[in-house]
Amino acid sequence: MRARKVPAAGLADTLGAGWVDRTRRPYVRDGTAWVPVREGYPADADLPEREVYRGRGYHLIGDIAVLHGDAPTEEELAAILRHCRPRSIVRIRGYTGEMRIPDAEVLYGTAGEVRHREQGYTFILDPTRVMFAQGNRTEKARIAALIRPGERVADMFAGIGYFSIPAAASGARVHAMEINPTSFEYLRRNIMANHVADRVTAEVGDCRDLLAGVYDRVLMGHFDAPSMLDDALAHVRAGSVLHVHSIGDATDAIRERAAEAGFRAAIASRRVKKYGPHAWHMVQDVTIS
Template identity: 55%
Template sequence: MRVREVRTDRLGAVSGEVWVDLTRHPYVEGETAWVPVREGFAFDREIPERHAYAGRGYFMLGDVAVVRGDRPAEKEVAGIVRFRHPRGVLWIESLDGVTRTPVTEILWGSAGEVCHREEGYTYYLDPGRVMFAQGNRDEKMRMARLVRESPAGARVADMFAGIGYFAIPMAGSGAKVHAMEINPVACAYLERNIAANGLAGRVQVSCGDCRVHLSGTYDRVVMGHFDAVTMLPAVFSHVHGRSVIHVHSIGDVSGTIQDLAEGAGFSPSINVHKVKKYRPHEWHIVQDVTLS
Protein backbone atom coordinates (compact mmCIF):
# COMPACT_ATOMS: atom_id res chain seq x y z
CA MET A 1 0.00 0.00 0.00
CA ARG A 2 1.45 3.38 -1.04
CA VAL A 3 1.22 6.01 1.69
CA ARG A 4 2.23 9.53 2.69
CA GLU A 5 3.39 10.42 6.18
CA VAL A 6 1.07 12.92 7.90
CA ARG A 7 0.91 14.12 11.51
CA THR A 8 -2.30 12.92 13.17
CA ASP A 9 -3.33 16.49 13.98
CA ARG A 10 -3.45 17.17 10.21
CA LEU A 11 -5.60 14.20 9.20
CA GLY A 12 -8.71 16.35 8.94
CA ALA A 13 -6.90 18.93 6.84
CA VAL A 14 -5.71 16.41 4.22
CA SER A 15 -8.85 14.25 4.10
CA GLY A 16 -10.21 16.15 1.09
CA GLU A 17 -6.96 16.17 -0.89
CA VAL A 18 -7.15 14.70 -4.39
CA TRP A 19 -4.32 12.22 -3.71
CA VAL A 20 -6.02 10.50 -0.74
CA ASP A 21 -7.32 6.97 -1.42
CA LEU A 22 -10.67 7.04 0.37
CA THR A 23 -11.20 3.30 -0.14
CA ARG A 24 -8.57 2.53 2.52
CA HIS A 25 -8.13 3.66 6.11
CA PRO A 26 -5.02 5.50 7.36
CA TYR A 27 -2.68 3.54 9.61
CA VAL A 28 -1.94 5.50 12.79
CA GLU A 29 1.21 4.92 14.84
CA GLY A 30 1.69 7.34 17.73
CA GLU A 31 1.43 10.86 16.32
CA THR A 32 2.10 9.71 12.75
CA ALA A 33 -0.58 8.64 10.26
CA TRP A 34 0.26 6.76 7.07
CA VAL A 35 -2.40 7.93 4.61
CA PRO A 36 -3.14 5.70 1.56
CA VAL A 37 -2.33 7.35 -1.79
CA ARG A 38 -4.28 6.95 -5.05
CA GLU A 39 -2.61 5.45 -8.11
CA GLY A 40 -0.59 8.00 -10.07
CA PHE A 41 0.20 10.34 -7.17
CA ALA A 42 3.49 10.78 -5.32
CA PHE A 43 3.97 8.77 -2.13
CA ASP A 44 6.53 8.56 0.70
CA ARG A 45 6.82 4.80 1.11
CA GLU A 46 5.10 1.46 0.66
CA ILE A 47 3.82 -0.56 3.62
CA PRO A 48 2.14 -3.99 3.70
CA GLU A 49 -1.61 -4.00 3.14
CA ARG A 50 -3.26 -4.04 6.56
CA HIS A 51 -6.21 -6.18 7.56
CA ALA A 52 -8.44 -6.05 10.61
CA TYR A 53 -6.71 -7.52 13.66
CA ALA A 54 -8.62 -10.32 15.37
CA GLY A 55 -5.97 -11.81 17.64
CA ARG A 56 -4.91 -11.60 21.28
CA GLY A 57 -5.58 -8.33 23.07
CA TYR A 58 -2.58 -6.06 23.67
CA PHE A 59 -1.76 -2.38 24.05
CA MET A 60 1.16 -0.26 22.94
CA LEU A 61 3.45 1.63 25.29
CA GLY A 62 5.68 3.59 22.97
CA ASP A 63 6.97 1.01 20.48
CA VAL A 64 6.53 -2.01 22.80
CA ALA A 65 3.43 -4.22 22.67
CA VAL A 66 2.24 -5.21 26.15
CA VAL A 67 0.10 -8.27 26.93
CA ARG A 68 -1.61 -9.01 30.24
CA GLY A 69 -3.50 -12.01 31.58
CA ASP A 70 -2.58 -15.58 30.70
CA ARG A 71 0.74 -16.14 28.95
CA PRO A 72 0.07 -15.85 25.20
CA ALA A 73 0.84 -18.69 22.82
CA GLU A 74 3.64 -18.30 20.27
CA LYS A 75 1.14 -17.89 17.41
CA GLU A 76 -0.58 -15.08 19.33
CA VAL A 77 2.72 -13.27 19.78
CA ALA A 78 3.51 -13.80 16.10
CA GLY A 79 0.14 -12.29 15.19
CA ILE A 80 0.89 -9.14 17.18
CA VAL A 81 4.34 -8.86 15.58
CA ARG A 82 2.96 -9.24 12.05
CA PHE A 83 0.22 -6.69 12.63
CA ARG A 84 1.99 -4.00 14.66
CA HIS A 85 5.75 -4.49 14.04
CA PRO A 86 6.73 -3.54 17.61
CA ARG A 87 10.26 -3.33 18.98
CA GLY A 88 9.25 -6.10 21.37
CA VAL A 89 6.36 -7.96 22.98
CA LEU A 90 6.28 -7.86 26.79
CA TRP A 91 4.05 -10.08 28.90
CA ILE A 92 3.06 -8.68 32.30
CA GLU A 93 2.06 -11.61 34.48
CA SER A 94 1.25 -9.63 37.64
CA LEU A 95 2.13 -6.64 39.81
CA ASP A 96 4.17 -7.53 42.87
CA GLY A 97 3.94 -6.09 46.36
CA VAL A 98 3.32 -2.62 47.71
CA THR A 99 5.53 -1.08 45.00
CA ARG A 100 3.37 -2.66 42.26
CA THR A 101 6.50 -3.85 40.45
CA PRO A 102 5.65 -5.76 37.25
CA VAL A 103 6.52 -9.46 36.97
CA THR A 104 7.32 -9.70 33.27
CA GLU A 105 8.82 -11.72 30.43
CA ILE A 106 9.98 -10.49 27.03
CA LEU A 107 8.33 -12.82 24.53
CA TRP A 108 9.78 -11.31 21.36
CA GLY A 109 12.35 -8.66 20.47
CA SER A 110 13.45 -6.25 23.17
CA ALA A 111 11.75 -3.97 25.66
CA GLY A 112 13.23 -1.43 28.10
CA GLU A 113 12.51 2.28 28.31
CA VAL A 114 9.84 3.79 26.06
CA CYS A 115 8.42 7.23 25.36
CA HIS A 116 4.63 7.03 25.42
CA ARG A 117 2.23 9.77 24.31
CA GLU A 118 -1.31 9.98 25.66
CA GLU A 119 -3.85 12.80 25.38
CA GLY A 120 -1.14 15.31 24.57
CA TYR A 121 1.18 14.35 27.45
CA THR A 122 4.56 12.59 27.32
CA TYR A 123 5.49 9.72 29.63
CA TYR A 124 8.88 8.04 29.90
CA LEU A 125 8.86 4.62 31.55
CA ASP A 126 10.20 1.09 31.45
CA PRO A 127 7.08 -1.14 31.44
CA GLY A 128 9.22 -4.01 32.71
CA ARG A 129 10.04 -2.06 35.89
CA VAL A 130 7.05 0.18 36.64
CA MET A 131 3.28 0.06 36.33
CA PHE A 132 1.35 2.09 33.75
CA ALA A 133 -2.44 2.36 34.16
CA GLN A 134 -3.26 1.97 30.47
CA GLY A 135 -6.80 0.67 31.05
CA ASN A 136 -7.74 3.74 33.10
CA ARG A 137 -7.50 6.21 30.21
CA ASP A 138 -11.09 7.45 30.54
CA GLU A 139 -10.71 7.79 34.31
CA LYS A 140 -7.52 9.82 33.90
CA MET A 141 -9.32 12.19 31.56
CA ARG A 142 -12.32 12.34 33.91
CA MET A 143 -10.04 13.51 36.73
CA ALA A 144 -8.59 16.18 34.44
CA ARG A 145 -12.11 17.31 33.49
CA LEU A 146 -13.21 17.51 37.14
CA VAL A 147 -10.17 19.69 37.88
CA ARG A 148 -11.04 22.00 34.99
CA GLU A 149 -14.59 22.31 36.33
CA SER A 150 -13.33 23.13 39.85
CA PRO A 151 -12.14 26.49 41.21
CA ALA A 152 -8.75 27.47 39.82
CA GLY A 153 -5.69 26.40 41.79
CA ALA A 154 -7.33 23.56 43.72
CA ARG A 155 -4.86 21.55 45.83
CA VAL A 156 -4.93 17.86 44.91
CA ALA A 157 -3.27 14.85 46.54
CA ASP A 158 -2.37 11.94 44.26
CA MET A 159 -1.50 9.30 46.86
CA PHE A 160 -0.37 6.54 44.48
CA ALA A 161 1.08 8.61 41.66
CA GLY A 162 3.16 6.02 39.79
CA ILE A 163 4.86 7.73 36.86
CA GLY A 164 2.28 10.54 36.81
CA TYR A 165 -0.68 9.21 34.78
CA PHE A 166 -3.19 11.02 37.06
CA ALA A 167 -0.98 13.80 38.46
CA ILE A 168 0.22 15.16 35.12
CA PRO A 169 -3.21 15.56 33.40
CA MET A 170 -4.60 17.15 36.59
CA ALA A 171 -1.68 19.57 36.85
CA GLY A 172 -2.02 20.32 33.15
CA SER A 173 -5.67 21.17 33.81
CA GLY A 174 -4.79 23.74 36.48
CA ALA A 175 -4.48 21.90 39.80
CA LYS A 176 -1.63 22.19 42.27
CA VAL A 177 -0.77 18.52 42.77
CA HIS A 178 1.06 16.79 45.61
CA ALA A 179 2.15 13.50 44.00
CA MET A 180 3.29 10.67 46.28
CA GLU A 181 4.86 7.37 45.17
CA ILE A 182 6.49 4.58 47.19
CA ASN A 183 8.32 2.84 44.31
CA PRO A 184 11.68 4.64 43.86
CA VAL A 185 11.97 3.70 40.18
CA ALA A 186 8.46 5.00 39.45
CA CYS A 187 9.20 8.11 41.51
CA ALA A 188 12.24 8.90 39.37
CA TYR A 189 10.14 8.57 36.22
CA LEU A 190 7.44 10.73 37.85
CA GLU A 191 9.93 13.56 38.35
CA ARG A 192 11.26 13.15 34.81
CA ASN A 193 7.75 13.20 33.30
CA ILE A 194 6.75 16.30 35.24
CA ALA A 195 9.77 18.09 33.76
CA ALA A 196 9.11 16.69 30.27
CA ASN A 197 5.61 18.16 30.33
CA GLY A 198 6.70 21.54 31.67
CA LEU A 199 4.79 21.16 34.94
CA ALA A 200 7.57 21.48 37.53
CA GLY A 201 5.88 24.51 39.08
CA ARG A 202 2.56 22.72 39.54
CA VAL A 203 3.56 19.35 41.01
CA GLN A 204 5.28 18.63 44.33
CA VAL A 205 6.76 15.11 44.53
CA SER A 206 7.19 13.04 47.70
CA CYS A 207 8.89 9.64 47.39
CA GLY A 208 7.79 7.17 50.06
CA ASP A 209 4.70 6.08 51.98
CA CYS A 210 1.85 8.45 51.15
CA ARG A 211 0.40 8.15 54.66
CA VAL A 212 3.57 9.75 56.01
CA HIS A 213 3.81 12.44 53.33
CA LEU A 214 0.24 13.78 53.45
CA SER A 215 0.48 17.40 54.57
CA GLY A 216 -1.81 20.37 54.91
CA THR A 217 -5.35 20.33 53.51
CA TYR A 218 -6.45 19.09 50.09
CA ASP A 219 -9.50 20.02 48.01
CA ARG A 220 -9.35 16.70 46.15
CA VAL A 221 -7.66 13.38 46.93
CA VAL A 222 -7.07 10.65 44.33
CA MET A 223 -6.53 7.18 45.83
CA GLY A 224 -5.73 5.07 42.76
CA HIS A 225 -4.98 1.81 44.54
CA PHE A 226 -7.26 -1.19 45.04
CA ASP A 227 -6.45 -1.23 48.77
CA ALA A 228 -7.20 2.48 49.09
CA VAL A 229 -10.06 2.04 51.57
CA THR A 230 -7.64 0.59 54.15
CA MET A 231 -5.63 3.83 54.01
CA LEU A 232 -8.63 6.16 54.06
CA PRO A 233 -8.39 6.97 57.81
CA ALA A 234 -5.05 8.72 57.17
CA VAL A 235 -6.78 11.12 54.77
CA PHE A 236 -9.47 12.56 57.04
CA SER A 237 -7.14 14.90 58.93
CA HIS A 238 -6.07 16.45 55.60
CA VAL A 239 -9.45 17.34 54.06
CA HIS A 240 -12.21 19.85 54.72
CA GLY A 241 -15.99 19.91 54.55
CA ARG A 242 -16.10 20.39 50.77
CA SER A 243 -13.27 18.05 49.75
CA VAL A 244 -13.78 15.21 47.29
CA ILE A 245 -12.00 11.85 47.70
CA HIS A 246 -11.81 9.36 44.81
CA VAL A 247 -11.43 5.88 46.31
CA HIS A 248 -10.51 3.07 43.89
CA SER A 249 -11.43 -0.55 44.67
CA ILE A 250 -12.38 -3.91 43.23
CA GLY A 251 -16.10 -4.04 43.88
CA ASP A 252 -18.28 -1.55 45.72
CA VAL A 253 -16.89 -0.55 49.14
CA SER A 254 -19.13 2.48 49.62
CA GLY A 255 -20.60 1.04 52.83
CA THR A 256 -17.16 0.85 54.44
CA ILE A 257 -16.34 4.36 53.22
CA GLN A 258 -19.59 5.67 54.70
CA ASP A 259 -18.79 4.18 58.11
CA LEU A 260 -15.19 5.47 58.12
CA ALA A 261 -16.18 8.98 57.03
CA GLU A 262 -18.96 9.24 59.60
CA GLY A 263 -16.59 7.95 62.28
CA ALA A 264 -14.24 10.82 61.39
CA GLY A 265 -17.04 13.35 61.79
CA PHE A 266 -18.00 13.84 58.14
CA SER A 267 -21.29 13.38 56.31
CA PRO A 268 -20.31 11.82 52.96
CA SER A 269 -22.21 11.78 49.68
CA ILE A 270 -20.94 8.82 47.62
CA ASN A 271 -21.28 8.34 43.88
CA VAL A 272 -20.17 4.93 42.52
CA HIS A 273 -18.44 5.06 39.13
CA LYS A 274 -17.50 1.95 37.10
CA VAL A 275 -14.10 2.17 35.39
CA LYS A 276 -13.74 -1.21 33.68
CA LYS A 277 -14.33 -4.94 34.05
CA TYR A 278 -11.48 -6.32 36.17
CA ARG A 279 -12.28 -10.02 35.93
CA PRO A 280 -15.53 -12.01 35.42
CA HIS A 281 -18.23 -10.63 37.75
CA GLU A 282 -15.86 -8.02 39.25
CA TRP A 283 -15.50 -4.35 38.41
CA HIS A 284 -12.84 -1.73 38.97
CA ILE A 285 -14.84 0.89 40.87
CA VAL A 286 -14.17 4.48 41.87
CA GLN A 287 -16.21 5.89 44.72
CA ASP A 288 -16.45 9.69 44.43
CA VAL A 289 -16.84 10.80 48.05
CA THR A 290 -17.97 14.40 48.60
CA LEU A 291 -17.59 15.45 52.22
CA SER A 292 -19.69 17.82 54.28
Protein backbone atom coordinates in the same frame (compact mmCIF):
# COMPACT_ATOMS: atom_id res chain seq x y z
CA MET B 1 -7.32 4.94 2.58
CA ARG B 2 -6.35 8.31 1.08
CA ALA B 3 -3.48 9.68 3.14
CA ARG B 4 -0.76 12.30 3.37
CA LYS B 5 2.80 11.54 4.39
CA VAL B 6 4.15 13.55 7.38
CA PRO B 7 7.07 13.01 9.80
CA ALA B 8 5.93 10.95 12.80
CA ALA B 9 7.47 13.54 15.15
CA GLY B 10 5.04 16.15 13.82
CA LEU B 11 1.92 13.97 13.91
CA ALA B 12 0.40 15.60 17.01
CA ASP B 13 0.64 19.07 15.45
CA THR B 14 -0.93 17.83 12.21
CA LEU B 15 -4.08 16.25 13.67
CA GLY B 16 -5.86 19.59 14.13
CA ALA B 17 -5.64 20.48 10.43
CA GLY B 18 -8.86 20.87 8.47
CA TRP B 19 -7.90 18.26 5.87
CA VAL B 20 -7.55 15.43 8.41
CA ASP B 21 -10.23 12.72 8.42
CA ARG B 22 -10.74 12.33 12.19
CA THR B 23 -12.99 9.30 11.76
CA ARG B 24 -9.91 7.20 10.91
CA ARG B 25 -6.62 6.50 12.64
CA PRO B 26 -3.19 7.50 11.28
CA TYR B 27 -0.74 4.77 10.39
CA VAL B 28 2.83 5.17 11.71
CA ARG B 29 5.85 3.18 10.51
CA ASP B 30 9.61 3.78 10.40
CA GLY B 31 9.38 7.43 11.43
CA THR B 32 6.65 8.30 8.92
CA ALA B 33 2.97 8.92 9.65
CA TRP B 34 0.29 8.39 7.01
CA VAL B 35 -2.61 10.66 7.97
CA PRO B 36 -6.13 10.00 6.60
CA VAL B 37 -7.43 12.76 4.30
CA ARG B 38 -11.00 14.04 4.05
CA GLU B 39 -12.84 13.98 0.74
CA GLY B 40 -12.13 17.06 -1.37
CA TYR B 41 -8.54 17.47 -0.22
CA PRO B 42 -5.42 16.23 -2.05
CA ALA B 43 -3.59 13.13 -0.82
CA ASP B 44 -0.10 11.71 -1.35
CA ALA B 45 -1.16 8.07 -1.64
CA ASP B 46 -4.11 5.70 -1.61
CA LEU B 47 -3.15 2.99 0.89
CA PRO B 48 -4.81 -0.42 1.00
CA GLU B 49 -7.19 -0.92 3.91
CA ARG B 50 -5.55 -2.58 6.90
CA GLU B 51 -6.84 -6.01 7.84
CA VAL B 52 -8.93 -6.02 11.01
CA TYR B 53 -6.94 -7.58 13.85
CA ARG B 54 -8.77 -10.43 15.60
CA GLY B 55 -5.90 -12.01 17.51
CA ARG B 56 -4.66 -12.10 21.10
CA GLY B 57 -5.34 -8.89 23.03
CA TYR B 58 -2.41 -6.64 23.91
CA HIS B 59 -1.57 -3.05 24.86
CA LEU B 60 0.95 -1.05 22.87
CA ILE B 61 3.04 1.01 25.30
CA GLY B 62 5.35 3.12 23.18
CA ASP B 63 6.70 0.56 20.71
CA ILE B 64 6.42 -2.41 23.11
CA ALA B 65 3.44 -4.77 22.93
CA VAL B 66 2.42 -5.85 26.43
CA LEU B 67 0.39 -9.00 27.12
CA HIS B 68 -1.22 -10.23 30.34
CA GLY B 69 -2.44 -13.65 31.37
CA ASP B 70 -1.41 -17.02 29.94
CA ALA B 71 1.66 -17.43 27.73
CA PRO B 72 0.79 -16.83 24.05
CA THR B 73 1.18 -19.41 21.34
CA GLU B 74 3.69 -18.97 18.51
CA GLU B 75 0.79 -18.18 16.19
CA GLU B 76 -0.46 -15.45 18.52
CA LEU B 77 3.01 -13.91 18.73
CA ALA B 78 3.36 -13.97 14.97
CA ALA B 79 -0.03 -12.25 14.55
CA ILE B 80 0.96 -9.43 16.92
CA LEU B 81 4.26 -8.94 15.07
CA ARG B 82 2.45 -8.68 11.75
CA HIS B 83 -0.17 -6.29 13.11
CA CYS B 84 1.88 -3.64 14.96
CA ARG B 85 5.56 -4.48 14.27
CA PRO B 86 6.68 -3.77 17.85
CA ARG B 87 10.27 -3.43 19.00
CA SER B 88 9.51 -5.99 21.71
CA ILE B 89 6.71 -8.20 23.06
CA VAL B 90 6.53 -8.47 26.85
CA ARG B 91 4.29 -10.68 28.95
CA ILE B 92 3.37 -9.43 32.43
CA ARG B 93 2.61 -12.43 34.65
CA GLY B 94 1.41 -10.18 37.47
CA TYR B 95 2.48 -7.49 39.93
CA THR B 96 4.06 -8.09 43.32
CA GLY B 97 3.91 -6.23 46.61
CA GLU B 98 2.61 -2.79 47.51
CA MET B 99 4.99 -1.27 44.95
CA ARG B 100 3.27 -3.23 42.15
CA ILE B 101 6.55 -4.42 40.61
CA PRO B 102 5.97 -6.25 37.29
CA ASP B 103 6.85 -9.93 36.96
CA ALA B 104 7.83 -9.56 33.31
CA GLU B 105 8.99 -11.94 30.59
CA VAL B 106 10.43 -10.65 27.31
CA LEU B 107 9.04 -12.88 24.54
CA TYR B 108 10.48 -11.06 21.55
CA GLY B 109 13.01 -8.32 20.84
CA THR B 110 14.65 -6.00 23.33
CA ALA B 111 12.65 -4.23 26.02
CA GLY B 112 13.65 -1.06 27.87
CA GLU B 113 12.48 2.54 28.13
CA VAL B 114 9.79 3.94 25.88
CA ARG B 115 8.16 7.34 25.38
CA HIS B 116 4.46 6.58 25.38
CA ARG B 117 1.99 9.19 24.14
CA GLU B 118 -1.53 9.15 25.55
CA GLN B 119 -4.22 11.83 25.27
CA GLY B 120 -1.62 14.49 24.53
CA TYR B 121 0.74 13.60 27.40
CA THR B 122 4.16 11.92 27.30
CA PHE B 123 4.99 9.10 29.72
CA ILE B 124 8.57 7.81 29.91
CA LEU B 125 8.78 4.32 31.44
CA ASP B 126 10.12 0.81 31.17
CA PRO B 127 7.07 -1.51 31.30
CA THR B 128 9.25 -4.36 32.61
CA ARG B 129 10.17 -2.26 35.68
CA VAL B 130 7.04 -0.27 36.56
CA MET B 131 3.30 -0.69 36.12
CA PHE B 132 1.48 1.37 33.51
CA ALA B 133 -2.27 1.73 34.11
CA GLN B 134 -3.28 1.45 30.46
CA GLY B 135 -6.87 0.42 31.18
CA ASN B 136 -7.67 3.60 33.14
CA ARG B 137 -7.54 5.93 30.13
CA THR B 138 -11.17 7.07 30.39
CA GLU B 139 -10.85 7.62 34.14
CA LYS B 140 -7.70 9.74 33.68
CA ALA B 141 -9.51 11.95 31.18
CA ARG B 142 -12.56 12.21 33.45
CA ILE B 143 -10.50 13.38 36.43
CA ALA B 144 -8.68 15.95 34.29
CA ALA B 145 -12.05 17.33 33.16
CA LEU B 146 -13.27 17.66 36.77
CA ILE B 147 -10.28 19.71 37.93
CA ARG B 148 -10.85 23.40 38.58
CA PRO B 149 -7.84 25.70 38.11
CA GLY B 150 -6.14 26.45 41.40
CA GLU B 151 -7.34 23.33 43.24
CA ARG B 152 -4.90 21.77 45.70
CA VAL B 153 -4.82 18.08 44.79
CA ALA B 154 -3.22 15.15 46.60
CA ASP B 155 -2.28 12.16 44.44
CA MET B 156 -1.56 9.54 47.09
CA PHE B 157 -0.42 6.82 44.68
CA ALA B 158 1.12 8.84 41.86
CA GLY B 159 3.04 6.08 40.07
CA ILE B 160 4.71 7.61 37.01
CA GLY B 161 2.17 10.43 36.87
CA TYR B 162 -0.96 8.90 35.29
CA PHE B 163 -3.29 11.27 37.18
CA SER B 164 -0.87 13.90 38.50
CA ILE B 165 0.20 15.17 35.09
CA PRO B 166 -3.30 15.56 33.56
CA ALA B 167 -4.48 17.20 36.81
CA ALA B 168 -1.60 19.69 36.74
CA ALA B 169 -2.16 20.37 33.04
CA SER B 170 -5.78 21.25 33.94
CA GLY B 171 -4.56 23.91 36.37
CA ALA B 172 -4.31 22.09 39.71
CA ARG B 173 -1.48 22.43 42.22
CA VAL B 174 -0.61 18.76 42.72
CA HIS B 175 1.12 17.06 45.65
CA ALA B 176 2.27 13.76 44.06
CA MET B 177 3.39 10.94 46.38
CA GLU B 178 4.97 7.63 45.30
CA ILE B 179 6.51 4.90 47.44
CA ASN B 180 8.32 2.98 44.67
CA PRO B 181 11.72 4.68 44.01
CA THR B 182 11.83 3.48 40.40
CA SER B 183 8.34 4.80 39.66
CA PHE B 184 9.24 8.03 41.45
CA GLU B 185 12.22 8.65 39.15
CA TYR B 186 9.95 8.21 36.11
CA LEU B 187 7.42 10.52 37.78
CA ARG B 188 10.05 13.25 38.11
CA ARG B 189 11.11 12.83 34.48
CA ASN B 190 7.51 12.85 33.26
CA ILE B 191 6.74 16.03 35.18
CA MET B 192 9.59 17.71 33.32
CA ALA B 193 8.69 16.15 29.95
CA ASN B 194 5.13 17.50 30.23
CA HIS B 195 6.20 20.99 31.39
CA VAL B 196 4.20 20.97 34.65
CA ALA B 197 7.10 21.26 37.13
CA ASP B 198 5.75 24.61 38.36
CA ARG B 199 2.48 22.94 39.43
CA VAL B 200 3.62 19.57 40.85
CA THR B 201 5.43 18.89 44.12
CA ALA B 202 6.66 15.28 44.04
CA GLU B 203 7.81 13.30 47.08
CA VAL B 204 9.00 9.73 47.47
CA GLY B 205 7.77 7.70 50.42
CA ASP B 206 4.63 6.38 52.12
CA CYS B 207 1.76 8.76 51.33
CA ARG B 208 0.35 8.31 54.83
CA ASP B 209 3.46 10.06 56.15
CA LEU B 210 3.61 12.71 53.41
CA LEU B 211 0.08 14.12 53.41
CA ALA B 212 0.18 17.74 54.62
CA GLY B 213 -2.36 20.50 55.02
CA VAL B 214 -5.85 20.50 53.52
CA TYR B 215 -6.68 19.40 49.97
CA ASP B 216 -9.57 20.27 47.68
CA ARG B 217 -9.31 16.88 45.95
CA VAL B 218 -7.64 13.59 46.92
CA LEU B 219 -6.84 10.96 44.28
CA MET B 220 -6.66 7.45 45.77
CA GLY B 221 -5.89 5.31 42.72
CA HIS B 222 -4.93 2.08 44.48
CA PHE B 223 -7.05 -0.94 45.33
CA ASP B 224 -5.99 -0.63 49.00
CA ALA B 225 -7.32 2.93 49.12
CA PRO B 226 -10.32 2.11 51.40
CA SER B 227 -7.90 0.98 54.12
CA MET B 228 -6.22 4.42 54.05
CA LEU B 229 -9.34 6.56 54.26
CA ASP B 230 -8.61 7.66 57.84
CA ASP B 231 -5.32 9.19 56.66
CA ALA B 232 -6.97 11.02 53.77
CA LEU B 233 -9.93 12.26 55.84
CA ALA B 234 -7.54 13.98 58.22
CA HIS B 235 -6.63 16.36 55.36
CA VAL B 236 -9.99 17.41 53.91
CA ARG B 237 -12.75 19.90 54.68
CA ALA B 238 -16.37 20.43 53.72
CA GLY B 239 -16.44 20.59 49.93
CA SER B 240 -13.38 18.40 49.37
CA VAL B 241 -13.75 15.47 46.97
CA LEU B 242 -12.04 12.09 47.25
CA HIS B 243 -11.79 9.60 44.37
CA VAL B 244 -11.46 6.21 46.06
CA HIS B 245 -10.55 3.18 43.94
CA SER B 246 -11.41 -0.35 45.05
CA ILE B 247 -12.25 -3.86 43.93
CA GLY B 248 -16.01 -4.01 44.34
CA ASP B 249 -18.24 -1.30 45.78
CA ALA B 250 -16.81 0.33 48.93
CA THR B 251 -19.67 2.77 49.56
CA ASP B 252 -20.64 1.43 53.00
CA ALA B 253 -17.06 1.40 54.29
CA ILE B 254 -16.44 4.94 53.02
CA ARG B 255 -19.62 6.32 54.58
CA GLU B 256 -18.75 4.66 57.91
CA ARG B 257 -15.19 6.03 57.91
CA ALA B 258 -16.40 9.53 57.02
CA ALA B 259 -18.92 9.48 59.85
CA GLU B 260 -16.24 8.41 62.32
CA ALA B 261 -14.15 11.40 61.18
CA GLY B 262 -17.11 13.75 61.78
CA PHE B 263 -18.16 14.19 58.13
CA ARG B 264 -21.10 13.33 55.95
CA ALA B 265 -20.34 11.92 52.51
CA ALA B 266 -22.27 12.02 49.25
CA ILE B 267 -20.99 9.06 47.24
CA ALA B 268 -21.32 8.24 43.54
CA SER B 269 -19.89 4.86 42.43
CA ARG B 270 -18.57 4.14 38.95
CA ARG B 271 -17.27 1.00 37.24
CA VAL B 272 -13.85 1.52 35.65
CA LYS B 273 -13.24 -1.92 34.12
CA LYS B 274 -13.76 -5.63 34.73
CA TYR B 275 -11.14 -6.96 37.16
CA GLY B 276 -12.03 -10.66 37.18
CA PRO B 277 -15.00 -13.03 37.33
CA HIS B 278 -17.79 -11.20 39.20
CA ALA B 279 -15.37 -8.45 40.26
CA TRP B 280 -15.11 -4.85 39.07
CA HIS B 281 -12.53 -2.13 39.46
CA MET B 282 -14.63 0.66 40.98
CA VAL B 283 -14.09 4.31 41.80
CA GLN B 284 -16.18 6.15 44.37
CA ASP B 285 -16.47 9.94 44.05
CA VAL B 286 -16.88 11.15 47.62
CA THR B 287 -17.99 14.74 48.32
CA ILE B 288 -17.41 15.74 51.94
CA SER B 289 -19.81 17.91 53.95
